[in-house]
Amino acid sequence: MDEAKRKKLEDKGWKVGTVSEFLDLTPEETTLIEIKLALSRNLKERRQKSMTQAELADKLHSSQPRVAKAENGDASVSIELLIRAMLATGATPQEIGQVIAQVG
Amino acid sequence: MDEAKRKKLEDKGWKVGTVSEFLDLTPEETTLIEIKLALSRNLKERRQKSMTQAELADKLHSSQPRVAKAENGDASVSIELLIRAMLATGATPQEIGQVIAQVG
DNA sequence: CACAAGTATATCAAATATGATATAAATGAT
């Protein structure tokens, strides 16, 4: 993992630590993070096509800041919220499954 | 939704309420529950093929009771834990995506 | 430039999910 990518994850709150510490992440932990980031990216794409973060937040009964965090892959956002957000944009289980299946 | 199915969900802690209250669940809420239940079922199937709940709990750094709840579709279990558990059984993102895509 | 709309960041109290522990119930082998 290059330094730039490491810093990017750290800035989002992922406990990546140093490069050598990163090597201690199990494949499962790495995959989980990748799934979250894939959902984040996809959420942002979908949402931008039809509404603002504030509008999505309303549908979700959440808040604009939380949607921003979700879209930016912040570590404090659960997969659960990411999926609820995807559904609120109109995504189907098929589409969500696709996004996850693409990881790896 | 028939009465038997309703009771089943209530027993697991889902706030389904009466049948008429159930009708107030949005399609998104319903889909989210269905995704969780699909992951639960699949987790149980996968896990049973190769290990006990206690063994999976160790890999997960969780506990046997929590694995039991995960496999039984308990409402207190997050999608996050379900996915971590799937990964711990050796499931790939492809397989997890499949399970979710099958919902609906 | 000014101004508005949208997005990002910080903080925090409340809600929810967590692993641990104890223990009960179920399952299955002898």
Added chain:
DNA sequence: ATCATTTATATCATATTTGATATACTTGTG
């Protein structure tokens, strides 16, 4: 039927995730 293994249920203190709020930053438009 006994006994060991496995699974389910109950409780709980701790940790994480949450929506809310305030506010800063960015972007685009007049």
